[in-house]
Amino acid sequence: MAPRVLVSDELSETAVQIFRDRGVEVDYMPKLGKDKEKLAELIGQYDGLAIRSATKVTEKLLEQATNLKVVGRAGIGVDNVDIPAASKKGVIVMNTPFGNSITTAEHAIAMMFSIARQIPEANASTHAGKWEKSKFMGVELFNKTLGVIGAGNIGGIVCDRAVGLKMKVVAYDPFLSEERAKQLGVTKVDLDDLLARADFITLHVPLTDKTRNILSRENLAKTKKGVRIINCARGGLIDEAALKDALDAGHVAAAALDVFEVEPATENVLFNHPNVVCTPHLGASTTEAQENVALQVAEQMSDYLLTGAVQNALNMPNVTAEEATVMGPWVKLALHLGAFIGQMTDEPIKAINILYDGAVADMNLAALNQSVIAGVLKAHNPDVNLVSAPVVAKERGIQISTTRQEKTGVFDAYIKVTMVTDKRERSVAGTCFSDGKPRFIQIKGINIDAEIGRHMLYTTNEDVPGIIGLLGMTMGKNNVNIANFTLGRSGVGQDAIAILYLDQAIDPKVVETLESTGMFQQVKPLEFEVA
Known part of the structure; x- marks a missing residue:
């Protein structure tokens, strides 16, 4: 039976056709996302849900989604999806982080130009017939220092464009390696150093507990007088009231904001400020970007529903179509090994140690680990699944360790799982034969050859x-x-x-x-x- 997908927000007809061409049944209802009751009534019929920003995937909706396996967000932001609730239900949440990267980076550069040369104000003045040439004395970007907070996909593109503009670029990103910084032509610095040195600051990080108000009142006070700030990433990264005070005081010369703490932003403390340029979350809004993310989400969801391939998932390791084919028997084996351990144990589990030997050690171990953990925990909680298993294990304080080694025995590959409690250690090992059937090959250190039923x-x-x-x-x-x-x-x-x-x-x-x-x-x- 073909999987069924519901598209509840606006998506291009080309993307919808991709589902059909791949053999997925699709219902295109672009207005349904705004009707919570009707969506909840229908969602139980579908294996997949493709959305943009209008549809809110809440815990309440997920309770009705009895067959749902995957939610695909055409775009990078998933603020409208309750990911923990989806994980508990075993629903994979995917986004499309690369389809609109260039568009968003270009918008940030455009916003930087706008506040450097006061283009919006000069445009309005000129349209009004004032010809106030001396009033709009801007600054050059050449040789200025740009501070990039977050040098990932989009931030990296901004770095590249800024280097091309002959700006000096410093970047703060805990995950930025020295090698990658060198490739980008930027200097890696800590946050305080960036705040003190930058003439322009642009934000390109997700909104998390660690990044919320990263430009707080305290951090804004650390910036260079006359700094200009751009945010095309996420609302909530800047303390908006503190930014207004810094603008009023003249410490911050100008700001360009595409995102706001509360959206849609019909009113905001920064609106109508003479030194603030605002746009309505246009970062990804180009014809090319909207088409790209729509096509990408259709391909990703189809791949998962038809082959088990996982791409750009936020709560599951990525698995390519090729890996899904090769790893299928090993995923089953990992589940069985975990299930054996779990059913044999009534005591609180302290740790699960997983050994991969031979050819299996070169596979996608993150996905195999999730299978082992799910097998263990399902023995005590049937609601645990591949997606929620690592979350549940972490909540219970179970330590997970992984070891890989080259072939050591008669088997080309095997997996060994050892469970540790306060009272004992228990282990089981298994392999997959050429027929794809998993077997137990060792229990309690005793060698066997047992078919699994x-x-x-x-x-x-x-x-x-x-x-x-x-x-x-x-x-x-x-x-x-x-x-x-x-x-x-x-x-x-x-x-x-x-x-x-x-x-x-x-x-x-x-x-x-x-x-x-x-x-x-x-x-x-x-x-x-x-x-």
Whole structure:
């Protein structure tokens, strides 16, 4: 059955056609995003939701989205999507961070020119027939210092353009490497240094708890007198009341703002200030950019719904279509290994250590880690999923560690998961054969070769005669068919294990019967999600 996508905001017909051409059923209802009740009524029918900024993906809406797998935002900002709520529901949230990068960077440069040469005011004056040539004495950009806060995708383009204008560029970005700074032709500095040196400051960071009011009253006081400030990133990065006071005092010469703390901004403390240029969040508003992000979101959502490929997700590791194909069996194995560990454990988990050996160590380990964690946690909370698992693990204080190593044994590749509690460590390892079927190859350090089925029974005992017969007879008496029977031991007369692949779920009374024999240290029925 073909996946279904709802487009609830304005999107180009070309983008909508991409869904159809890829074999995805699509309903184009561009006004629906503004009708919360109607959207909530219909959303349960869809696997995907493509939006711009009008649709609000709230926790309440997600409760009705019983089939939803992915939300695609045509654009970079996802302020209108409750990402934590989406993660808990297992809904991937994608955006398109690169489709409008050039457009936004160009708008920032245009705004810088506007306040450097007072172009909007001069334009209005000239249209009014005043010819006030001496009133609009601007400043050159040449040889001035531009401070770029956030030198990522958009900020990097601004740096490149500013270097081309022969400006001196300093950049503050905790993630900017010295090598990347050298490539951009900029000087990496700390924030206080940037504030003290810059003639112009432009912001290109997301709005987070760390960046909110990054240009606070205190930081504005640290800037050079006569500084000019541009914000085409996100409202809330600047204390707007403090900026007005700095403008009134003449400490800040001018400001150019495309974004505001409250949008749509029909009123603002900075409106009508003679030294402020304002535009209505136009950073990404060019014909080319709007088309680019629409096409990109349609491709990304189609790829995920049809192949499992994940691109530009905000709550899931990226996985290419090629990786999704190759990794499919290993993702299943990772889930099974986690499920085994999770079902065997009733104690609080302190840590999950994951070892990747051989060829699997070169795969997308972030995605495989999420599968392991989801498998572990689903044993105790069925609502946990691939998307929410890392969040839940972090909330519970579970430490996740990953180790990769070159091939060390007879298998070309394997995964080993070790779980740590206050009382014990428990480990299980598995591999995928050439037929794509995952297998358990080691439990408790004991080598085995066990096919994985939906219903299984795991037992531990001292290595003594009669265990095979006891298990077989008990299953037979209770009409439980054994599809596969695997044994292993650490040595003669030492620890032994058995793992049975059964055709049906085992009745708790059968477990009680086995436990009552006194022959087993542990009898544990297990369930696995097997397609």
